[in-house]
Amino acid sequence: MSDGAVSDVILKTEGLTKHYGGVHALQDVNFELRKGEHVAIMGDNGAGKSTFVRQITGVEQRTAGKVLFHGQEVSFKGPLDAREAGIETVFQNLALADDLDVPSNLFLGREKVRFNLGPFSILDFKHMRDSTRNALERTGVKIPNLSNKIRNMSGGQRQCVAIARTATFPSKLIIMDEPTAALGVQETAQVENIIRTLKANGEPLVLISHNMRQVFDLVDRVVVFRRGRLVANLVKKDSSGEEVVAYITGAKQAKELAEVA
Amino acid sequence: MAKSVEGVGGLTYDKSKRSWPPELNVFAALVLIVLAFELIGRFFLNDSFLFNLRPDVPTFFNELRLQIIILQVAITGIIAIGVTQVIISGGIDLSSGSVVGATAMIAMAFAQIGVVNGNPNPTLALTPAYADLPVIVPIAVALACGLVAGLINGSLIAFTKIPPFIATLGMMVSARGVSKWLTKGKPESFPTEPYTFIGGGFMPVVIFIALAILFQLILTYTKYGKYCYAIGSNEEAARISGIKVENHKMLVYTIAAMLAALSALVLSSKNLTAQAGMGVGYELDAIAMAVIGGVSLSGGRGSIIGTVLGALIFGVIISGFTFMRLDAYYQEMVKGVIIVAAVVLDQYRQRSGARGK
Numbered sequence: 001m002s003d004g005a006v007s008d009v010i011l012k013t014e015g016l017t018k019h020y021g022g023v024h025a026l027q028d029v030n031f032e033l034r035k036g037e038h039v040a041i042m043g044d045n046g047a048g049k050s051t052f053v054r055q056i057t058g059v060e061q062r063t064a065g066k067v068l069f070h071g072q073e074v075s076f077k078g079p080l081d082a083r084e085a086g087i088e089t090v091f092q093n094l095a096l097a098d099d100l101d102v103p104s105n106l107f108l109g110r111e112k113v114r115f116n117l118g119p120f121s122i123l124d125f126k127h128m129r130d131s132t133r134n135a136l137e138r139t140g141v142k143i144p145n146l147s148n149k150i151r152n153m154s155g156g157q158r159q160c161v162a163i164a165r166t167a168t169f170p171s172k173l174i175i176m177d178e179p180t181a182a183l184g185v186q187e188t189a190q191v192e193n194i195i196r197t198l199k200a201n202g203e204p205l206v207l208i209s210h211n212m213r214q215v216f217d218l219v220d221r222v223v224v225f226r227r228g229r230l231v232a233n234l235v236k237k238d239s240s241g242e243e244v245v246a247y248i249t250g251a252k253q254a255k256e257l258a259e260v261a
Numbered sequence: 262m263a264k265s266v267e268g269v270g271g272l273t274y275d276k277s278k279r280s281w282p283p284e285l286n287v288f289a290a291l292v293l294i295v296l297a298f299e300l301i302g303r304f305f306l307n308d309s310f311l312f313n314l315r316p317d318v319p320t321f322f323n324e325l326r327l328q329i330i331i332l333q334v335a336i337t338g339i340i341a342i343g344v345t346q347v348i349i350s351g352g353i354d355l356s357s358g359s360v361v362g363a364t365a366m367i368a369m370a371f372a373q374i375g376v377v378n379g380n381p382n383p384t385l386a387l388t389p390a391y392a393d394l395p396v397i398v399p400i401a402v403a404l405a406c407g408l409v410a411g412l413i414n415g416s417l418i419a420f421t422k423i424p425p426f427i428a429t430l431g432m433m434v435s436a437r438g439v440s441k442w443l444t445k446g447k448p449e450s451f452p453t454e455p456y457t458f459i460g461g462g463f464m465p466v467v468i469f470i471a472l473a474i475l476f477q478l479i480l481t482y483t484k485y486g487k488y489c490y491a492i493g494s495n496e497e498a499a500r501i502s503g504i505k506v507e508n509h510k511m512l513v514y515t516i517a518a519m520l521a522a523l524s525a526l527v528l529s530s531k532n533l534t535a536q537a538g539m540g541v542g543y544e545l546d547a548i549a550m551a552v553i554g555g556v557s558l559s560g561g562r563g564s565i566i567g568t569v570l571g572a573l574i575f576g577v578i579i580s581g582f583t584f585m586r587l588d589a590y591y592q593e594m595v596k597g598v599i600i601v602a603a604v605v606l607d608q609y610r611q612r613s614g615a616r617g618k
Contacts, residue, residue, distance in 0.1 A: 080503025
């Protein structure tokens with residue numbers, strides 16, 4: 001690979017492996033994401049999709065292998081590290097605090113401070129409200145009342161808040177773990193629109209999804225995980241739903257894995 | 262903003278249907294309870310709970326009763342301010358009553374006068390060299406006791422990951438031991454004169470209200486407050502968002518224990534004595550005040566204002582039972598019922614407050 005091509009690569013993993021005790025959740029995963037590219041990760045439950053995301057975003061520490069972000073080898077100690085480096089994640093469990101309002105959730109862990117008094121720093125509510133309004137506009141999310149607690153919102157509104165959070169801060173990569181899993185038709189459409197906006201803005205995205213139609217609608221490339229291994233890397237326009245399903249179920253196997261399995 | 266605004270997925274939001282702050286409910290309960298005692302008094306006892314009916318005393322309200330109520334709740338109320346923060350951030354603190362006992366005994370040992378009526382002070386716990394110290398010494402010692410107890414609680418919970426219930430239960434038992442250890446269980450009396458000012462007159466109430474205002478502001482306007490609610494509401498989300506949950510818990514339990522230590526100063530100063538049994542059961546009273554005041558035991562919800570109102574309800578009920586000339590054991594029975602009722606109410610609120618109502 002030439003030097004010119006390397007600078008194009010946003011995220012790259014080499015031999016990424018994660019063991020939970022005796023369980024090999026991830027085995028030797030080599031993954032690559034290029035500038036402006038939207039890639040979907042598919043696979044059965046327990047195939048290692050979320051585990052993969054957790055290793056990249058610093059939620060867990062990998063057992064072996066390398067993660068390169070913008071050509072630099074990175075080893076995030078925690079999610080905040082990853083965020084500061086520019087990786088924004090919408091987690092499957094949403095990672096929202098139910099009893100806080102929208103701005104508080106968007107700025108959770110990154111509050112704007114008016115007076116710095118260590119832990120007792122006084123918060124800048126006005127700045128956070130204004131930024132929140134901006135971020136919601138940018139992503140096309142409509143939340144009627146910003147001071148409403150998350151607890152009182154619908155699933156779609158919650159998801160939109162979680163996604164808007166990624167737009168609040170400048171990011172270099174956005175990862176979404178099943179962003180529409182619990183949503184209705186209309187709410188799903190809303191989230192998909194946000195993803196299209198991101199694509200139009202040239203922001204790279206890793207999307208984990210079970211929804212074949214959605215994946216073929218939104219992304220450039222599909223990567224399939226099976227039993228902790230990356231078993232297929234398919235360019236959307238040369239592939240089909242049947243092929244992806246065949247890889248997910250194991251009916252079709254990558255050549256180099258055929259003899260192992 | 263318009264009255265009804267289009268939301269996501271065609272959802273509408275009606276501002277007029279927004280629920281009012283839960284503190285108002287607590288306040289309404291307080292008013293109702295006072296009213297109930299007043300009516301009982303008027304109809305059955307030919308007496309008034311709230312107002313002065315004696316012609317020889319020139320006041321409008323029954324000031325003596327009101328003073329007793331507010332003095333009674335002030336000392337436990339100081340503890341409840343700390344307990345509120347612990348519960349909001351998803352924990353529980355059972356050790357505060359014992360921390361009060363231990364702190365009172367240790368601080369009082371540094372607040373003794375050397376000579377009582379020409380004789381050496383009979384309750385001196387330490388050598389006479391430690392008598393007649395300036396008042397700042399026992400205050401510093403008390404705060405140090407709170408700091409140590411809080412750091413132990415906090416680090417046990419944050420770093421060994423044992424449940425707060427167990428960690429603070431251990432502290433509850435051990436600190437009670439500490440309170441008996443210094444004097445082998447004997448009480449200490451005869452504090453220096455400046456020490457008696459800390460809890461003299463209306464000082465307990467002044468300190469209680471000042472601390473309540475301070476911590477209400479801290480919980481509302483600072484990062485610390487935001488993190489308390491965030492952790493109590495969804496600890497995993499707080500962690501993923503990059504909040505240093507362990508450090509925050511250390512801070513919360515330390516503040517709670519230091520408030521208990523302050524309460525010990527006020528209590529021992531007010532009573533002019535410290536004894537090993539001081540503060541028994543205070544932790545439960547403080548938790549009850551918070552829960553009655555709308556602080557959710559599952560974390561994430563509540564306020565200091567709520568707890569102050571809860572403390573007043575608590576005080577009014579105890580006082581009301583005395584007013585009705587009922588024995589103390591009825592008070593305890595009813596206290597238990599109130600605590601359980603407050604938690605049941607909280608559960609109900611939580612379910613009906615969930616989305617899709």
